[in-house]
Amino acid sequence: MPFELLSQEDLCRISGKSRHSAQKAWFRLHFGIEPVCRSDGSIVLTRDSFEALLAKRLNVLPATKQGESAKERPKLIPLNISKRRT
Template sequence: MDTRLMSEQDLRDVTGKKRHSAQAAWFKLHFGLTPVQRADGRIILTWAAFEALQAKRAGVLPGAGAPAPNRPALIPLRKAA
């Protein structure tokens, strides 16, 4: 597992975008998440996290095909107003 952070150039190569806001929008569009950003807008993402996002999107994440365990029914404690 590669815990190395993606560099500015890596993010440009992956997204095809130069601006940090455009890179964040690209991640939102393609993976449905807003990446963690520094105060100056730069994205903080490890290669391992990016590869996991790709695997999840492709449906090849280990254990993704396993059936969900039976969950008990949820009963509200009080009625919502």
């Protein structure tokens, strides 16, 4: 299933910020997330992920099917990946 990454222009339009660090701060402030970044500091985010974040923030998530309860997702565990590889 193909996915579309947000371009730098998309991120500038969304956040109103042109610097990568300012865009990261904007995502932290408005969505409470630490976005995944490339080695140059630019944000890596799919359009679908952004739309899901926005829907959650606006409280317009699609309703669950009748009789189906929302399943709690497991907690994520951070990986301790060292920056230096041997």
